[in-house]
Amino acid sequence: MRDFLKPVAAVLFTHILPESIHRAHNMNFSIEERGNPNTLSYRLYFKNSDGKYISPFHDIPMYADEAQNIFHMVVEVPRWTNAKMEIATKDPLNPIKQDVKKGNLRYVANVFPHKGYIWNYGAIPQTWEDPGHKDNDTACCGDNDPIDVCEIGNKVCSRGDVIRVKVLGVLAMIDEGETDWKVIAINVDDPEAKDLNNISDVRRLKPGYLEATVDWFRRYKVPDGKPENQFAFNGEFKDKDFAIETIKATHGFWKALISQQTNAGELNCKNTCVSEGDGPFCCSADEAKAVVDGSCPCGEASPVPNSVDKWFYYAKN
Ligand SMILES: *[C@@H]1O[C@H](CO)[C@@H](O)[C@H](O)[C@H]1NC(C)=O
Ligand SMILES: *[C@@H]1O[C@H](CO)[C@@H](O)[C@H](O)[C@H]1NC(C)=O
Numbered sequence: 205m206r207d208f209l210k211p212v213a214a215v216l217f218t219h220i221l222p223e224s225i226h227r228a229h230n231m232n233f234s235i236e237e238r239g240n241p242n243t244l245s246y247r248l249y250f251k252n253s254d255g256k257y258i259s260p261f262h263d264i265p266m267y268a269d270e271a272q273n274i275f276h277m278v279v280e281v282p283r284w285t286n287a288k289m290e291i292a293t294k295d296p297l298n299p300i301k302q303d304v305k306k307g308n309l310r311y312v313a314n315v316f317p318h319k320g321y322i323w324n325y326g327a328i329p330q331t332w333e334d335p336g337h338k339d340n341d342t343a344c345c346g347d348n349d350p351i352d353v354c355e356i357g358n359k360v361c362s363r364g365d366v367i368r369v370k371v372l373g374v375l376a377m378i379d380e381g382e383t384d385w386k387v388i389a390i391n392v393d394d395p396e397a398k399d400l401n402n403i404s405d406v407r408r409l410k411p412g413y414l415e416a417t418v419d420w421f422r423r424y425k426v427p428d429g430k431p432e433n434q435f436a437f438n439g440e441f442k443d444k445d446f447a448i449e450t451i452k453a454t455h456g457f458w459k460a461l462i463s464q465q466t467n468a469g470e471l472n473c474k475n476t477c478v479s480e481g482d483g484p485f486c487c488s489a490d491e492a493k494a495v496v497d498g499s500c501p502c503g504e505a506s507p508v509p510n511s512v513d514k515w516f517y518y519a520k521n
Contacts, residue, residue, distance in 0.1 A: 231252075231253065231264075231265070231268070231276075231366070232252075232253040233250055233251065233252060233253070233258075233260075233264065233366045234250070234251045234255075235248050235249065235250055235251070235363075235364035236248070236249045236250075236251060236257075236496065237249075237502060238299075238496065238499040238500055238501070238502060239499065239500035239501075239502065239503065240500070240502075240503040240504055240505060240506060241505035241506070242287075242302075242309070242505050242506040242507065242508055243309075243505075243506050244302075244304065244309065245500040245503075246301060246302060247292075247299040247300070247301050247499050247500070248289075248299050248300040248301070248363060248364050249297060249299045249496050249499075250263075250264070250297075250299070250364070250366075252477075256476060256489045256492065257297060257476070257489070257492035257493055257495070257496050258297070258475075258476050258477065258492070259297050259298045259474065259475050259476070259487075260278045260291055260298055260299075260300070260329055260366075261291050261293060261298040261327075261329060261330075261350060262298070262329070262330065262462060262473060262474075262475035262477075262478055262485075263329075263475050263476055263477040263478060264276050264278065264329035264330070264366060265329065265330065266328055266329055266330035266331060266451075266455050266458075268368040268369075268392075269368070273370070273371065273448055274368050274369065274370060274392055275328050275368070275369050275371060275389070275451065276328065276329055276366055276367070276368060276369075277326050277327070277328055277353045277355060277366070277367050277368075277369045277389065278291065278300075278326045278327050278328075278329055278364075278365075278366055279324050279325070279326040279355070279361040279362065279363060279364065279365040279366075279367060280300055280325060280326040280327060280363065281320075281321045281324070281325040281326065281363070282321075282324055282360050282361050282362060282363055283320070283321055283322065283323055283324050283325075283360045283361070284319055284320045284321070284322075284360065285320045285321065286311040286312050286313075286314070286320040286321075286508075286512050287302050287309070287310075287311055287508070288302060288303040288310040288311065288312055289301065289302050289303075289363055290302075290303055290327075290349075291327055291349075291350065293348070293349060293350070293471050293472065294470045294471060294472050295472055296472050296474055296487075296495045297472075297474065297487075297492060297495050297496070298472060299499075300363065300364060305428075311508075311509075311512045312424055313424065313426075313427035313428065313514070313516050314513070314514065314515050314516060315419075315420070315423045315424055315426065315427065315515075315516050315518065316515050316516060316517045316518075318416070318419075318420050318424075322413075322416060322417070322420055323354035323355055323356050323417070324354075324355040324357070324359075324360065324361040324365075324367075324391075325352065325353070325354055325355070326352070326353050326355070327349070327350040327351065327352055327353060328350060328351050328353055328387065328451060328454075329350065330350075330455055330458050331350045331351040331451060331454035331455050331457075331458050332346070332348075332349075332350060332351075332454055332457045332458040332461050333346030333347050333348065333349055333350070333351060333382075333383060333384070333385065333454055333457070334346045334348075334454075334457035334460075334461070334466060335347065335348045335382070335469075336466065336467075337457060339383045341376065341436055341437070342376050342378060342383040342436040343436075344378055344381055344382055344383040344436075345381075345382060345383060346382065346383055346454075346457070347379065347382040347383065347384045348382075348469075348471070349384075350454075350458075351385050351387060351450070351451055351454045352384065352385065352386050352387065353369065353386075353387045353388075353389050354386055354387070354388050354389070354417060355367065355369055355389050355390060355391055356372075356388060356389070356390055356400075356406065356410065356413060357390050357391040357393075357394035357396070357397070358394055358395070358396070359391065359393075359394065361391075367391050367392075367393070368391070368392045368393070369389035369390060369391055369392065370389060370390050370392050370397055370400070370401070371387055371388075371389045371444055371447045371448055371451065372388045372389055372390060372400055372401070372402060372403050372405065372406055372444055372447070373387075373388045373402070373403030373406065373441040373442055373443055373444060373446075373447050374386065374387050374388065374441065374442050374446060374447035374450050375388070375417065375418065375421065375435065375439075375441050375442075376435055376436035376437055376442070377421050377433055377434075377435055378433065378434040378435060378436060379433050380430075383436075385450055385454075386417070386421060387447055387450075387451065388403065388406060388414075388417070388441065388447070396409065401444065402443055402444045403441045403442070403443050403444065403447075404443070414441055418435065418439050421433055421435075422435075422439075423518060426516070426518060427516045461473060462475070462478055462479065462485060464483075464484070464485075473485040474486075474487040474491075475487060476488070476489065476492055
């Protein structure tokens with residue numbers, strides 16, 4: 205029997221960190237699964253500490269601690285797994301679900317020597333890469349998603365964990381003409397977090413990891429018949445300060461989105477904590493519960509196809 209109600213306890217610290225003193229309050233989130241795992245029906249919904257359903261895109265605060273520049277990260281893909289799980293930006297309550305291509309569940313290919321995602325991968329809530337905004341540095345518009353994060357700590361997180369991260373740098377990936385920032389961060393609860401404060405510390409303490417990260421993003425879509433991805437800044441990582449400014453800019457785009465200053469297009473901006481009661485994006489607790497109640501009931505998991513384990517080999521250009 206699987207646990208359908210599983211606490212996401214990562215927000216509770218296991219050892220006392222200096223920054224924890226400055227935090228206004230403890231935020232606790234939990235998850236609830238619906239549908240059948242490894243099928244099109246699978247969904248992962250989020251609840252707050254009062255047990256009310258929320259949107260992980262809009263209702264989880266971007267900052268875990270603004271004064272210390274500690275951000276929340278919603279873990280979508282645990283390290284070494286392949287299922288391309290993501291916050292469903294166009295669905296009510298924005299549950300995590302698996303990306304679908306041509307009717308098939310999407311798994312990222314293993315491009316040698318990588319196995320699945322090589323970090324815990326996810327997004328910073330309350331951010332948005334505006335497709336109507338052309339970035340000055342990349343000369344490309346946003347990809348219409350919250351900003352992505354690669355968390356480089358030792359722990360393999362679980363899907364749906366909401367963790368607190370320290371930002372270390374950022375890579376400016378260009379995916380088919382769209383800006384798709386990849387923030388590099390570390391879980392503040394990682395034993396090494398105190399030694400990692402900037403991108404140069406990653407290079408020094410985790411040799412090869414940044415190079416592997418660029419290689420991963422450059423080639424991960426090649427097995428799907430796509431061209432290699434490109435990068436602004438000649439594929440070099442920008443430092444912590446640049447990364448924080450980039451995140452803040454995407455928070456500004458999200459604010460414009462949620463306050464209807466920018467057209468939401470197909471995005472679902474319903475939220476339970478942010479918008480005023482009379483606004484179009486406001487979702488009552490009852491309405492949120494009805495969304496989850498209306499989703500598929502929980503059921504047996506389907507097996508993951510063996511083809512997901514295939515390793516792909518390419519000569520480097
Ligand atoms: C972006 O570039 C334009 C034109 O060069 C400039 O006017 C504007 O201030 C720049 N914006 C930012 C945020 O740097
Ligand atoms: C981060 O490192 C860069 C050089 O890589 C340096 O210019 C910058 O001041 C550092 N930032 C912080 C916050 O330490």
